Amino acid sequence: MVSRDRSQPAGVFHRGLFYRRLAIIFGLQWLAIVIVCLMGIYDVAPASAVLVLIVIISSLAWLAARRQWAPVSRLAQAVSDWDEQSPDLGSWQADQLPERTDADVATLASSLYGFANRIAGYNQRERNFTRDASHELRSPLTVIKMSADMLADDPMLGEFGQRSVQRIKRSTREMEALVEALLILARESDNGLTEEDFVVNDVLRDELPDVLEMLEGRPITLELEEPARFALHGSPRVFAVLCWQLIRNACQQAEGGTVVVTVMPGVVTVTHRGEAPAPTSADRHGFELAIAQRISERFHWPLELQTREGRRHIARIRFPESSPVT
Structure with a gap:
């Protein structure tokens, strides 16, 4: 035939x-x-x-x-x-x-x-x-x-079991963030996301408990610095997922110390303060940054990555259409 x-x-x-x-x-x-x-x-x-x-x-x-x-x-x-x-x-x-x-x-x-x-x-x-x-x-x-x-x-669960449960909870939370990011990127024609006016500072504070849960059991602390406040029109869920990926990447890079999220006028930065990784350690830039880069390109939020002295990495997201909040 x-x-x-x-x-x-x-x-x-x-x-x-x-x-x-x-x-x-x-x-x-x-x-x-x-x-x-x-x-x-x-x-x-x-x-x-x-x-x-x-x-x-x-x-x-x-x-x-x-x-x-x-x-x-x-x-x-x-x-x-x-x-x-x-x-x-x-x-x-x-x-x-x-x-x-x-x-x-x-x-x-x-x-x-x-x-x-x-x-x-x-x-x-x-x-x-x-x-x-x-x-x-x-x-x-x-x-x-x-x-x-x-x-x-369970009161019968020993110390080793508690540590294992915490690792399971942390990995589950990371998987939820990953699934959320992949679903956002998969929706090319109809993203199905509600757009609204939101204050980025409020969204970041709402996400802090989940991030702290992810860091539980690790010698890393998280701080939110707010020298400024600004608002965006878009999907607060997309913004939260983007910040999630950058925070996860900073935690993967860090052996200890503090991950600082700073809100400046029209800019959000994620950086690590504390002891820098050993020079011989592997650079673990990977999947989180790839997802963050795709989200930033998709929603036109430019993402800049810098490496300063001591192999400290800084991620900076710019929001061109932001508006200040008093």
């Missing part, structure tokens, strides 16, 4: 039909103009009549050429009105085109129709993934958190 190339239009279309029609139109135009000019030269018609006939012939030729271009204009309009959530391009499916359609136009329509189908399929898979992943990943994490809380309250 021989499969047909899907990019080729169904039906029989003539390639170059558009150019042949234009050649006929302009050929007839020139022939008519030559005849009219000869009529003027041999005094068959007055000069004024010759000029009027030339204008009429040129106008008719222009209208005929415009009519030949009309299918391309209608196709452009169909693409302009196309909703990416639907593969429908009106009557521009290859099997619905008139047989006298130029083959180039039919190929363009068929390719656009196939492209529209792929985009609509991608959007549907995206919605299915984000919906299923949101449920199937968060549900077991909730069960793990509840079970860990129950184990932590």
Whole structure:
């Protein structure tokens, strides 16, 4: 069985039909103009009549050429009105085109129709993934958190068991932040996030208990410095996830000391203060920064990374459309 190339239009279309029609139109135009000019030269018609006939012939030729271009204009309009959530391009499916359609136009329509189908399929898979992943990943994490809380309250659990439970709780919280970040990045066409005006300082303070829970059992403290206050219009959840990733990265880089989150006018910085990592230790810039970089690019919040003396890393997020809060 021989499969047909899907990019080729169904039906029989003539390639170059558009150019042949234009050649006929302009050929007839020139022939008519030559005849009219000869009529003027041999005094068959007055000069004024010759000029009027030339204008009429040129106008008719222009209208005929415009009519030949009309299918391309209608196709452009169909693409302009196309909703990416639907593969429908009106009557521009290859099997619905008139047989006298130029083959180039039919190929363009068929390719656009196939492209529209792929985009609509991608959007549907995206919605299915984000919906299923949101449920199937968060549900077991909730069960793990509840079970860990129950184990932590067990008086028979020894010191080693308590440390293990705390590690489970910390890893579960990190996994929740990771799932949240991946779901945000997976929603390309419809992010499903509520935008509102919010004060970044308030969001950071609300997130501090979860971050402290993640740091429990590690020789790292967290501080929030607020020399300024400012507000943003956007998703507070996205902002919180972005800061989460930068704080997680700072904690991964640090062996101890203090991770400081500083709010300046239109800027939030995350830095580590304290004993610097040993020069021979591995640079653990990794997944957290990759996610933070993608979120910053997606929402147009520039992210700057600096390394100062002592291999201390500073992450700085700029918010160009921030507004000060008094």
